[in-house]
Amino acid sequence: MEEPRALTALAAMANPTRLRILRALVAAEPQGLTAGQLAETAEATPSRASFHLSNLADAGLVSSTRNAREITYRVEFAAIGGLVDYIIRDCCRNNQTVIACCAPSRNCGGNPDAARGVDPET
Amino acid sequence: MEEPRALTALAAMANPTRLRILRALVAAEPQGLTAGQLAETAEATPSRASFHLSNLADAGLVSSTRNAREITYRVEFAAIGGLVDYIIRDCCRNNQTVIACCAPSRNCGGNPDAARGVDPET
DNA sequence: TTTCCATTTCAATGATTCTTGAAATATGAT
DNA sequence: ATCATATTTCAAGAATCATTGAAATGGAAA
Structure with a gap:
């Protein structure tokens, strides 16, 4: 990933409504969610949801x-991975402290569960 | 890291001038760089650099x-790591595609060097 | 103290981004 | 065709963010 794309991805994630949408899509994998379902989940009008989408x-x-008149959205994990890769490599020059946060037994967010590699799902 | 802080960090990184500043600080580790040096590196006026700083x-x-009249800035790798951790865990629920981008032999940005774990520095 | 240097703060302006609601588009059903 | 549903597009206004240049602050030297 190059800088302009990384900046676009960072800006896209830097919004609470879009983060909620992203989160809902992550939870809805692999089927995805329709624009309408996302609008409801994110508590946004259809127009507003469409803007963020x-x-x-x-x-x-x-x-x-598109499926009939519904439009189904899915999260692109590869793109998020590309952004993470960009932050670690291009931006932070493979700094160990940053890389360590990806390890299964990490503890980088102050969440004790994280240090034990506990899946937030369970 | 919790959502409000993650949003703030994402927004901070989602700006070309601030990303340049961050990059310069990463390169200048561990000594850091003064506000004046950063303004020069980022090609910004002192006032503008101060705003972004x-x-x-x-x-x-x-x-x-502060050192005498200069103010030295340093990058906080732990905070960037915390953001990466947040993206991977809280936002993406430990999705493997995203996690794979942190591995030493990753290839998530379309850069062939990345797949071989080549340090961009060398 | 006066002066100089590095940096920040402030107010004004300009630029982007977000929200809203109405209208348009696309698709399917009657 | 007509109608209903799902979604997007558009224009206007509100809100937020970035840039500028001038003035203020903090600190060191003459």
């Missing part, structure tokens, strides 16, 4: 496919 | 210490 799509963070 | 400091991404 196209922002996320422009950033490559989500993809969409 | 306090934004980065508010986000916890840099720290500063």
